[in-house]
Ligand SMILES: CC(C)[C@H](C(=O)O)[C@@H](O)C(=O)O
């Protein structure tokens with residue numbers, strides 16, 4: 001049997017509960033597909049702060065370094081909100097993880113499951129039949145990390161500044177990720193920029209256009225970020241793969257996720273060059289329902305599925321997870337967040353949803 | 362009678378047609394409220410390029426300088442899309458106008474008129490009764506204008522960069538605009554930033570928080586821009602005034618406008634210190650329907666109303682325009698873009714809509 005070393009970082013809030021179900025699903029997959037997932041647990045986020053004094057403790061980094069992939073839960077909560085921004089669970093864990101492990105490609109599918117269109121804020125006529133958009137966000141460059149960045153001066157003379165910067169190779173590699181993904185799906189890439197205002201966007205658009213020539217089977221379009229924020233609302237089905245720099249991707253991937261109405265359902269992958277990656281649900285740590293065993297584990301389970309695909313090369317097993325999730329939704333299993341009290345729906349808790357998915361596998 | 366000198370810049374596409382109706386409405390207002398609007402027409406955008414070689418010709422700048430306000434139509438169209446970004450009608454006209462005239466405060470109401478909720482992509486239950494959000498966007502600072510900005514190097518060594526920068530006084534003055542506006546409406550300001558990543562946002566949040574102390578009657582909250590993009594979709598009614606730096610405001614004001622489904626209905630104001638301002642519809646130049654006399658003039662007419670309020674001190678006349686627009690909508694008058702073929706609706710063209718609004722005055 002193939003063995004994969006997984007750094008398991010459950011984090012805060014509902015993180016540990018939904019992670020438990022993802023681990024059970026991985027065990028079931030391991031039995032079925034003859035693989036061993038050797039998980040090592042580590043603290044991150046608020047749990048890192050409470051137990052080891054930092055959102056991303058060195059022991060956690062070391063465990064991640066010794067692993068083939070990171071399975072991440074979710075971090076944050078009211079307890080740590082008054083800490084200085086860079087010590088807070090989310091920022092203090094996520095940004096260094098991205099930088100240390102070179103996780104430059106963030107894949108965030110925004111999918112409406114046909115059985116859950118009712119949960120979207122969008123009208124039935126706008127989303128009928130569901131939609132399936134993949135936002136690909138550059139994750140280690142741009143205004144998040146470039147220097148100079150800071151606050152200078154005293155009192156009312158102070159000035160705060162940040163730098164948005166992209167090099168050609170940085171744009172090239174994320175563009176390849178987008179086109180390769182588009183090839184396997186709807187064969188369209190819409191690249192987002194603000195080339196009418198930003199110089200980094202002028203370069204972005206030029207490089208994306210050049211790389212697109214290597215993918216004549218994929219259609220490229222360009223859209224300004226303000227227009228994209230509108231078009232997502234107006235007609236999300238026009239999009240297949242959306243390619244963004246870091247900050248635009250932060251904003252648009254969240255907008256797209258919320259448009260599905262199924263935040264608790266959406267996984268994400270943050271990939272390095274090679275096969276290393278970090279996998280985490282798109283939603284937050286939901287401290288309000290933590291510890292009650294009622295959270296929806298599907299986003300965490302689908303994140304484990306993305307891990308199988310990108311870090312373990314187990315595409316068939318990954319597809320089996322996607323299919324199992326679709327099956328249990330069709331069978332009517334609903335955690336509280338997606339329960340609409342319609343005929344045929346069965347209200348289940350976190351563990352029961354895990355059981356149903358394992359049974360469907 | 363009081364006389365106001367108005368620089369009238371109809372621009373491209375439907376600009377001239379809808380501007381004609383706004384001028385007729387201003388004439389009617391002048392007769393009723395004993396004021397004279399002395400309009401001087403000037404070229405801008407594609408019309409500027411075609412007639413005087415530039416999106417913002419010097420003669421146009423001079424006419425604006427000699428005026429009390431600018432009434433702007435809309436610019437752009439396929440004819441000029443292959444020009445270099447800074448020569449294009451929109452960017453080439455709007456950014457210099459903002460800078461030359463110090464138009465630092467952009468007010469963009471996103472209103473669903475109760476009779477038009479059907480036009481929104483959002484579900485009836487999310488928007489029932491309409492909503493009314495005012496986005497206040499800083500318009501002359503941030504990543505739009507700060508230096509350094511450019512592309513350096515050769516070939517694959519090239520790097521594109523932009524600078525996001527805010528000083529304390531820049532943040533202070535736009536914050537006052539937001540709080541003063543909130544005082545006259547729902548008494549809530551939600552300030553948008555990305556203080557978990559950007560230093561300019563850390564300063565932004567600190568200064569906004571300090572200024573808020575001068576407005577104890579107004580409630581302040583802070584929200585990260587990615588979350589704001591989600592919350593607008595989820596529950597737009599939670600917002601009253603949204604305060605943003607330049608780029609976040611560009612994105613969120615467009616998202617909010619599209620959520621109303623009534624882009625052709627929304628005006629905007631871009632204000633300088635003192636009473637000078639520029640007033641323009643939020644929608645575009647709609648080249649596809651230009652010249653047919655069927656465009657919706659309401660956004661342009663409401664923009665003239667904002668001009669009366671902010672540049673002419675004619676608050677009562679401005680309110681009269683808002684009321685007249687609401688009246689004709691209740692009476693069922695609809696241009697093609699808002700026609701839903703429901704009982705009681707009367708399909709009208711641009712001029713007939715102007716007539717109806719003048720009659721309602
Ligand atoms: C917590 C924050 C730094 C982070 C980001 O902005 O990237 C988050 O919003 C995300 O999208 O993962």
Ligand SMILES: CC(C)[C@H](C(=O)O)[C@@H](O)C(=O)O
Nearest residue numbers: 196197226451452455456611
């Ligand atoms: C045309 C462009 C430069 C402009 C902007 O980004 O400000 C436009 O999108 C707007 O919002 O007025």
